[in-house]
Amino acid sequence: MGVKIEHRIPRKIREILENGNFSDDDKDLILRAYLYARQKHEGQFRRSGEPYISHPVEVAKILHEIGLDAITISAGLLHDVLEDCDVEYEVLKENFGEGIARIVDGVTKITKLDFNIPDTEARVETIRKMIVAMATDIRVILVKLADRLHNMRTLQFLDERKQKEKSLETLTIYAPISHRLGIHILKWELEDLAFKYLYPEEYRKLKIKVAKKLDERRKITEEYKEQLLSFLKENGINCKIDGRVKHFYSIWQKMKKKGKSFDEIYDLIALRIIVKDEVECYKTLGVVHSLWSPLPGRIKDYIATPKSNGYRALHTTVVTQHGEPLEIQIRSVDMHEEAEYGLAAHWRYKEGVPFEKYKWVERLVEWQRDYLSGVIGLSDLQKELVMDEVYVFTPKGEVKHLPRGATTIDFAYSIHTEIGHHYAGAKVNGKLVPIDYKLQNGDVVEIIVNKNSPGPSLDWLRYAASSRTKAKIRRFFKEKHSAELMEKGRELLRKVAKRLNRSIDSILEDEIMRDFMVKNSLKSEKDLFVRLGEGCIGFSNLISLFSSKEKEKTKERERKRKRDFSDVYVEGMKGVEVRFAKCCSPIPGDEIIGVVTRNNGISVHTINCENVRRMPKNLLVSLRWAENSSGYYTTWIGVEAGNGFSTDAMIENLRKLIMILEINTKIQDDGTSFHILKVKVRGRDELEEAMNEVRKMKGVKKVVRMRRR
Numbered sequence: 001m002g003v004k005i006e007h008r009i010p011r012k013i014r015e016i017l018e019n020g021n022f023s024d025d026d027k028d029l030i031l032r033a034y035l036y037a038r039q040k041h042e043g044q045f046r047r048s049g050e051p052y053i054s055h056p057v058e059v060a061k062i063l064h065e066i067g068l069d070a071i072t073i074s075a076g077l078l079h080d081v082l083e084d085c086d087v088e089y090e091v092l093k094e095n096f097g098e099g100i101a102r103i104v105d106g107v108t109k110i111t112k113l114d115f116n117i118p119d120t121e122a123r124v125e126t127i128r129k130m131i132v133a134m135a136t137d138i139r140v141i142l143v144k145l146a147d148r149l150h151n152m153r154t155l156q157f158l159d160e161r162k163q164k165e166k167s168l169e170t171l172t173i174y175a176p177i178s179h180r181l182g183i184h185i186l187k188w189e190l191e192d193l194a195f196k197y198l199y200p201e202e203y204r205k206l207k208i209k210v211a212k213k214l215d216e217r218r219k220i221t222e223e224y225k226e227q228l229l230s231f232l233k234e235n236g237i238n239c240k241i242d243g244r245v246k247h248f249y250s251i252w253q254k255m256k257k258k259g260k261s262f263d264e265i266y267d268l269i270a271l272r273i274i275v276k277d278e279v280e281c282y283k284t285l286g287v288v289h290s291l292w293s294p295l296p297g298r299i300k301d302y303i304a305t306p307k308s309n310g311y312r313a314l315h316t317t318v319v320t321q322h323g324e325p326l327e328i329q330i331r332s333v334d335m336h337e338e339a340e341y342g343l344a345a346h347w348r349y350k351e352g353v354p355f356e357k358y359k360w361v362e363r364l365v366e367w368q369r370d371y372l373s374g375v376i377g378l379s380d381l382q383k384e385l386v387m388d389e390v391y392v393f394t395p396k397g398e399v400k401h402l403p404r405g406a407t408t409i410d411f412a413y414s415i416h417t418e419i420g421h422h423y424a425g426a427k428v429n430g431k432l433v434p435i436d437y438k439l440q441n442g443d444v445v446e447i448i449v450n451k452n453s454p455g456p457s458l459d460w461l462r463y464a465a466s467s468r469t470k471a472k473i474r475r476f477f478k479e480k481h482s483a484e485l486m487e488k489g490r491e492l493l494r495k496v497a498k499r500l501n502r503s504i505d506s507i508l509e510d511e512i513m514r515d516f517m518v519k520n521s522l523k524s525e526k527d528l529f530v531r532l533g534e535g536c537i538g539f540s541n542l543i544s545l546f547s548s549k550e551k552e553k554t555k556e557r558e559r560k561r562k563r564d565f566s567d568v569y570v571e572g573m574k575g576v577e578v579r580f581a582k583c584c585s586p587i588p589g590d591e592i593i594g595v596v597t598r599n600n601g602i603s604v605h606t607i608n609c610e611n612v613r614r615m616p617k618n619l620l621v622s623l624r625w626a627e628n629s630s631g632y633y634t635t636w637i638g639v640e641a642g643n644g645f646s647t648d649a650m651i652e653n654l655r656k657l658i659m660i661l662e663i664n665t666k667i668q669d670d671g672t673s674f675h676i677l678k679v680k681v682r683g684r685d686e687l688e689e690a691m692n693e694v695r696k697m698k699g700v701k702k703v704v705r706m707r708r709r
Contacts, residue, residue, distance in 0.1 A: 009031070009034070010057060012057050012058070012060075012061050013030070013031070013034050013057060013060070015061075015064075016030060016060060016061065016064045016073065017030060017031065019064075020064060020070075020073075022070055026069075026070035027070075029070050029071070029074050029096075030060075030070055030073055030074050030077070032074075032095075032096075033073075033074035033075075033077040033078050033096065033100075034057070034060075034077050036078065036081075036095065036096075037053060037056050037077045037078050037080075037081060038053045040081050040085035040087060041053045041056070041080070041081075041084070041085060055080070055150060056076065056077045056078070056079060056080060057077070058150045058153075059076040059077070059079060059143070059146045059147050059150055060073050060074075060076040060077045062076075062146040062149055062150060062186075063076045063142065063143065063146045066142075066146075066183065066185060066186070066341050067341055068139070068142060071099050071100055071103070071139070072103065072139045072142060072143060074096065074100055075100045075103035075104050075107070075139065075143050076143050076146055076147075078092065078096065078100065078104050079103075079104055079107045079108070079143050079147060081104065082104055082105060082108045083108045083111060089101055089105055092104060099137075102137055102140075103137055103139050103140050103143060104143075106137060106140030107140055107143045107144050107147065110140070110141075110144050111144070111147070138181075141177060141181070142181075142183075144174075145174060145177065145178055145183070145186050145190075146186075148170060148174045148190065149186055149189060149190060151166065152166065152167070152170060152189075152190060152193040152194065153193065155167070155193065155197060156651075156660070157660065157661070157662050157663050158661065158662060159661040159662070159678075159680075163197040164197060164198060166197075167193070167194040167195075167196075167197040167198045168194070168198060170190050170191075170193070170194040171190075171191065171194040171195075171198065174190055175187050175190040175191045175194065178190060178342075179309065180308075180309055181309060181342045182307075182309035182310045182311055182338060182339070182341075182342025183340075183341055183342035184339060184340055184342065185340045185341060188247040188249075188250075189247075191247065191249035191250070192247050192248045192249050194249070195248055195249040195252065196248075199252075202252060203248060203252075206248050206251060206252055206262070207248060209262050210245075210248065210251070210268070213262075213268060214245065214268070214269070217268065217269055220322070221243055221269050221271070224271060224320060224326060225241050225243065225271060227291075228241060228271065228273070228288070228291065228328075229241050231287065231291050232273070232284065232287055232288075235287045237275060237280060237283060237284055237287060238275070238276070239273050239274060239275045239280075239284065240273075240274045241271055241272065241273050241274075242271075242272050242274075243269050243270070243271060243272070244269070244270045244271070244272050244329070245268065245269055246265075246268050246269070246270070251265055251268070270326075270327035270328065270329055271326065271327070271328045271329070272328075272329045272330075272331065272336075273288075273328065273329070273330045273331070274331055274332070274333060274336050275330065275331070275332055275333075276332065276333065277332050277333075277334075278303060278332055278335075280332065281303060281313075281314055281330045281331065281332055281335075282303075282314070284314075284330050285299075285314050285316060285330055288316065288318065288328055288330070289316070289318070291318075292318035292319060292320055292321070292326070293318060293319050294316050294317065294318050294319075295317045295318065295319060295325060298315075298316060298317035299314075299315070299316045299317075300314070300315040300316075301314055302314070302315065303335070305391050305399050306399075307389065307391075307401070308389060308401040309342060310338055310342060311338070311339055311342075312331070312335045312338065312339070313329050313330060313331045313335055313339060314329070314330040314331075315327070315328070315329055315330075316328050316330075389401050389402065389403060389404060390402055390403075390404050390406060390439050390440060390441050390443075391441055391442070392411060392439050392440075392441070392442070392443045392444070392445050393442070393443070393444045393445070394415070394444075394445065394446075395444060395445075395446050400414050400415075400445075402414060402439060402465070402466060403465045403466050404465075405438055405465040406438070406439050406465040406466060407435065407436060407437060407438060407439065407463045407464065407465065408423075408425075408426035408428065408433065408435070408437060408439070408445060408447065409423060409435065409460050409463055409464050409469060410439075410464055410465055410466045410469045411426070411439065411445045411447065412426070412447045413464075413466070413468065413469040413472050413473075414466070414468075414469075415447065417472050419447055419449060420456070420469065420472060420473075421453070421455050421456055421472075421476060422449045422450055422451055422453045422455075423447060423448075423449070423450075423453075423456070423460075424448045424449060424450035424453060425447075425448040426445055426446065426447050426448060427445070427446040427448070428443050428444070428445055428446075429443060429444055430444075435460075435463055436463050455476055455480065456473045456476055456477075458473075458477065458534050458535050459535075460473055461473055461474075461534055461535070462535075474531075474534070477530070477534065478530060484533070485529065485530045485533030485534060486526060486529040486530055486533060487529075487533070488529075488532070488533035488535075489528065489529030489530060489531065489532030489533035490504075490529050492532045492533070492538075492539060492542070493507065493508075493529070493532060493542075495539055496539060496542045496543060496546075499539075499543060500543070500546060507546075508525060508528075510546075512545065512546055513528075516545065567588060567625060567626050567631055568592070568604060568623055568624070568625060568626065569623065569624050569625075569626060570594060570602055570621055570622075570623055571621055571622050571623075577601035577602065578594065578601055578602040578603070578604050578623075579597070579601060579602070579603050579604065580603075580604045580633070581595075581603050581604055581605045581609065581611070583605070583609060583610075583611050583707070584605050584606040584609040584611070584707060585633070585634055585635045585636070585707070586604055586605060586606045586633070587633040587635050587681060587683055587684055587687065588625045588633065588682065588683035588684065589625070589683045589684025589685060589687075590606045590607075590684060591606065591607035591608075592604055592605065592606060592607060592623045592624070592625065593605055593606075593607050593609075593612055593620055593621070593622065593623055594620065594621040594622070594623045595611075595612065595615050595619055595620060595621075596619045596620075596621060602621060602623070604623060631682075632659065632680040632681065632682060633680065633681060633682070633683070634661070634678065634679070634680055635678075635679060635681065635687060635705065635706075636676060636677065636678055636679070636705070636706040636707065637676075637677040637679060637687075637690070637691060637694070637703065637704070637705060637706065638674065638675070638676055638677075638702075638703070638704045638705075638706040639674070639675040639676075639677065639694055639700060639702070639703050640672065640673075640674050640700075640701045640702040640703075641672065641673050641674075641675065641697075641699045641700050641701060642672050642673075642699050642701055643699055644698045644699035645673065645697065645698065645699030645700060646697075646698075646699075647663070647665065647675065649697065650675070650694055650697060651663070653693050653694070653697070654677075654679075654690055654693065654694065657686065657689055657690045657693060658679050658680065658681050658686060658687070658690045659679060659680040659681075660677060660678075660679055661678040661679060661680060662677070662678040663675060663676070663677050663678075664676045672701070676706065687705065691703045691705070
């Protein structure tokens with residue numbers, strides 16, 4: 001290796017280098033990336049006091065665990081340097097090559113995106129940029145998923161609002177992408193962590209129930225496992241069997257969708273059998289069914305018909321000798337690798353990825369084209385991202401994966417656009433079906449084509465479930481019948497304007513209509529009239545759209561008018577509007593004084609705040625706290641510590657007393673550390689109790705209350 005491993009290299013980087021299947025050049029690249037990232041982050045750390053290199057190391061560790069190559073792991077180590085360390089793209093490219101620079105640049109672009117903004121033009125552009133970054137190099141999204149996973153693992157250090165924002169983003173964007181790429185080992189953990197912060201009470205209760213049931217089930221599951229292992233061995237099958245516990249979010253979703261109680265979830269634990277190859281899988285299925293009877297309709301062959309994300313396995317549910325159902329999954333070694341690591345599995349032992357297996361990745365570019373042409377909107381993209389699927393067959397046995405709820409129209413367009421345009425009906429399993437028939441797994445579909453048909457009907461948009469189908473139908477009408485649709489749309493808007501007692505121009509200029517146009521990727525009034533003319537948005541839909549938005553605006557105005565005043569008396573009067581100053585962050589128990597402001601009522605400061613000293617006396621008013629304050633207030637604690645101090649122990653001790661929102665740590669050259677904690681407390685007594693608790697800890701030199709950082 002060109003770079004020597006020195007004693008300061010952390011254990012996790014050593015483990016990557018020592019345990020990975022890397023050449024000397026690969027190891028050299030990873031080590032150089034670590035040293036470069038450490039140098040840049042430490043330089044930034046000295047300037048700003050922000051956290052340092054541990055996060056990139058954890059991201060690299062996750063990428064190594066899912067079996068990615070040296071280039072991706074190195075990009076994981078460097079993924080923050082463009083954004084956080086003022087490193088230029090060209091400098092990074094010069095030091096590490098175009099491949100790594102391109103991945104880091106793509107991750108940086110996704111990181112800057114804000115998925116929590118409202119449905120405005122900025123939000124649509126956000127989704128578009130993410131698609132562009134993913135389509136450029138799929139490793140961009142793999143590094144971003146690892147980055148997000150570590151962010152979610154450390155979410156306890158953020159305030160509750162940020163926790164929920166990040167969790168919602170994870171559940172609606174990143175976990176579905178993990179599923180689409182088949183990386184279940186990431187998907188499950190992302191979903192469970194997001195579930196924990198979005199629905200804390202439901203998560204807590206479910207975790208207790210699962211733990212209790214697992215204790216009850218462990219003995220019987222072990223009995224099934226030993227019985228199955230012995231029986232398979234008798235029949236000449238060498239295999240490995242382990243138990244798979246259903247993850248929390250999956251259980252909760254199943255309870256919600258099917259209206260079941262926890263006690264009705266029988267597949268909490270499934271047995272997974274891993275054998276040598278595909279032939280052994282089918283042989284194993286036969287042996288399992290000779291031991292226990294299968295439940296009708298519960299055998300699923302994902303080897304013959306893999307899922308669209310590449311997942312392959314045999315699933316069966318059997319009835320055991322105790323009369324209870326047991327789910328069993330059967331996979332080959334290769335199938336197991338792909339089931340756990342998805343697209344990433346192809347880097348574990350091979351060079352590159354067979355992208356033809358992952359059609360969804362290729363469709364990213366097609367989605368973008370449809371979006372830019374205005375035939376699909378943001379909601380269509382998001383539905384496609386999280387869609388559940390059905391698989392159906394052509395008469396020749398070709399498998400088609402379609403969104404759940406898809407009809408024969410979706411099937412026709414999935415074969416070819418012209419087949420869809422000339423659709424005249426369909427047979428499913430040999431029988432004619434109506435246009436609104438929803439396809440089921442395993443259906444064999446035959447499309448009836450009328451070559452003399454003038455083209456699709458607008459009504460088809462109501463029956464299509466796939467965004468791709470809708471895009472093709474809309475493109476047809478946009479090209480062939482846009483003038484007719486525009487006139488229909490204008491007439492609809494005239495009726496809406498008359499009902500709302502407004503002019504068409506005022507409706508077109510309204511923020512509500514602008515948001516609607518952006519959400520549906522409509523670039524002009526012409527596009528709007530065409531979309532309204534399609535008939536999917538009717539008169540009552542538009543009326544309710546404007547009514548509900550107006551109600552939301554009214555509520556927002558009411559929220560903005562409210563002030564924090566319940567805990568403070570202004571010159572003896574309660575109920576005067578006040579704001580709490582961020583410069584000194586007063587909390588109940590502090591001596592306080594008020595400053596009269598022009599637009600925000602009274603600003604509450606501590607009596608010794610430096611900003612108050614500069615204020616004219618005629619703007620100052622006397623304040624006092626109410627005897628029983630009801631809210632929580634933000635403030636900061638500084639902790640200086642030496643050898644023997646444990647940050648984890650401090651967090652554990654403080655959690656029992658106060659809310660910790662954020663921690664920043666700085667390590668000095670002499671080994672001492674300084675920790676700044678952003679916390680929420682009810683008042684000064686609670687804060688003092690927490691600070692005294694920290695003072696008792698080993699290694700603590702000083703604990704002080706700090707001003708805002």
